[in-house]
Amino acid sequence: MSHDMPPRPATSHKSEALSGRCRVPGDKSISHRAFMLGGLAAGRTRITGLLEGEDVLRTGEAMKAMGARIERQGPAWIIHGTGNGCLLEPEGPLDFGNAGTGVRLTMGLAGTYDMTVRFTGDTSLSRRPMGRVLDPLRQMGVQVVDAREGDRLPVTLRGPAHAAPISYRVPMPSAQVKSAVLLAGLNVPGVTTVVEPVMTRDHTEKMLAGFGAALEVETDSDGVRHIRLEGQGRLEGRDIDVPGDPSSAAFPLVAALIVPGSDIVIENVLMNPTRTGLILTLQEMGADIEPLDRRSAGGETVADLRVRASPLKGVTVPARRAPFMIDEYPVLAVAASFAEGETLMEGLEELRVKESDRLAAVAAGLKANGVDCTEGRDFLAVRGRPEGKGLGGGTVATHLDHRIAMSFLVMGLAAERPVTVDDETMIATSFPEFMALMQGLGARIETAQTA
Numbered sequence: 001m002s003h004d005m006p007p008r009p010a011t012s013h014k015s016e017a018l019s020g021r022c023r024v025p026g027d028k029s030i031s032h033r034a035f036m037l038g039g040l041a042a043g044r045t046r047i048t049g050l051l052e053g054e055d056v057l058r059t060g061e062a063m064k065a066m067g068a069r070i071e072r073q074g075p076a077w078i079i080h081g082t083g084n085g086c087l088l089e090p091e092g093p094l095d096f097g098n099a100g101t102g103v104r105l106t107m108g109l110a111g112t113y114d115m116t117v118r119f120t121g122d123t124s125l126s127r128r129p130m131g132r133v134l135d136p137l138r139q140m141g142v143q144v145v146d147a148r149e150g151d152r153l154p155v156t157l158r159g160p161a162h163a164a165p166i167s168y169r170v171p172m173p174s175a176q177v178k179s180a181v182l183l184a185g186l187n188v189p190g191v192t193t194v195v196e197p198v199m200t201r202d203h204t205e206k207m208l209a210g211f212g213a214a215l216e217v218e219t220d221s222d223g224v225r226h227i228r229l230e231g232q233g234r235l236e237g238r239d240i241d242v243p244g245d246p247s248s249a250a251f252p253l254v255a256a257l258i259v260p261g262s263d264i265v266i267e268n269v270l271m272n273p274t275r276t277g278l279i280l281t282l283q284e285m286g287a288d289i290e291p292l293d294r295r296s297a298g299g300e301t302v303a304d305l306r307v308r309a310s311p312l313k314g315v316t317v318p319a320r321r322a323p324f325m326i327d328e329y330p331v332l333a334v335a336a337s338f339a340e341g342e343t344l345m346e347g348l349e350e351l352r353v354k355e356s357d358r359l360a361a362v363a364a365g366l367k368a369n370g371v372d373c374t375e376g377r378d379f380l381a382v383r384g385r386p387e388g389k390g391l392g393g394g395t396v397a398t399h400l401d402h403r404i405a406m407s408f409l410v411m412g413l414a415a416e417r418p419v420t421v422d423d424e425t426m427i428a429t430s431f432p433e434f435m436a437l438m439q440g441l442g443a444r445i446e447t448a449q450t451a
């Protein structure tokens with residue numbers, strides 16, 4: 001299971017109206033954290049609805065290598081945690097493949113233990129900056145024994161005999177950095193504080209509290225969040241039902257909006273307000289998205305989304321919304337390609353350090369398919385063509401990035417001419433069922449046959 005495997009191209013074609021009901025896999029952020037916290041806690045954790053994508057399974061392997069017992073039992077995953085403060089030194093390197101969340105959070109989780117751990121990843125992950133996590137860990141006393149230039153993987157960490165709690169102001173809007181510091185704080189005596197000027201997805205805070213950690217969150221009069229965690233407390237195993245991933249739901253959702261006549265329902269989608277920026281933006285563009293049967297599930301709100309094809313118009317997406325839809329810009333750019341007028345997306349600098357430079361990859365893919373767009377240092381402007389007239393016909397370089405591959409395969413369903421992506425293998429990192437699910441709704445997508 002590796003993403004440095006031979007590329008497999010795929011092509012999508014203009015499709016008839018999409019219809020039917022579907023269920024996307026479990027939320028990736030919650031699935032990673034379920035394996036981590038369950039692996040650390042005392043007692044048994046039972047997870048249903050887990051995303052069985054490569055990224056998350058790597059996190060499971062890492063927790064096993066540090067002493068957790070993890071097994072699949074029918075539809076559930078059962079974890080017997082190591083018990084608090086009892087992670088073991090892994091015998092070999094922890095290979096996180098393509099997963100930024102997996103590696104950055106685990107560096108925090110394991111970094112403050114009195115042991116040596118080596119972290120590796122695929123070509124894409126090895127290009128991504130790790131300094132954003134290593135800097136606060138250094139302040140806590142963690143030794144970076146070895147790292148490639150610019151704090152890139154492979155990285156070897158040596159935990160301190162006596163780690164110190166810190167107060168850390170997160171310098172960029174990043175849930176991964178916030179989470180790495182909090183998870184590091186679990187094994188440190190005293191109070192670790194994270195100051196978060198711009199709110200990001202709050203799964204770590206919510207799940208830590210759910211496992212019994214002593215954690216408090218206060219928002220001051222300037223809207224800055226102060227998250228305080230008392231270290232060396234006790235986490236207790238629990239049951240977790242993972243809701244559907246809104247970042248995966250984004251693909252059938254946008255497809256249904258742009259393929260004329262479509263009418264679909266996506267069931268059980270997580271509606272946490274730190275994750276619904278795309279839905280809000282599409283509704284502002286005129287999208288007919290109706291959340292049905294809003295309900296509470298395991299401390300989160302979920303809903304079934306009824307989505308009907310809609311004429312879209314361009315809007316300006318403010319920078320302050322970026323953290324609530326950070327992984328959805330590639331597919332929003334595809335929706336914008338079919339909208340009347342210009343869509344301007346601001347505050348996109350973080351897109352440059354994802355699985356690929358997503359700002360450059362999206363702009364190149366749009367241009368290859370006849371879309372008029374402008375790429376700025378931290379913005380993207382897309383001037384759409386309703387009904388996709390003249391769009392398509394290009395091949396998109398995916399750069400080992402699942403969201404680039406899925407976004408452009410969605411584009412081809414409504415463009416005049418087919419759209420090809422140079423590789424679809426890495427879609428399995430976050431959404432292994434993508435092809436089958438889309439085909440089930442009526443999408444004309446095919447993978448190149450390998451000899």
Ligand SMILES: O=C(O)C1=C[C@@H](OP(=O)(O)O)[C@@H](O)[C@H](O)C1
Pocket residue numbers: 028029030101173174175176177179201326327350
């Ligand atoms: O914490 C998380 O689960 C994630 C945080 C985001 O990354 P950043 O923290 O780098 O913004 C997001 O892009 C990633 O897919 C998942």
Ligand SMILES: C=C(OP(=O)(O)O)C(=O)O
Pocket residue numbers: 098099100101102327354355403430
């Ligand atoms: C950025 C993403 O993931 P990660 O950072 O975990 O690789 C993503 O899934 O879009």
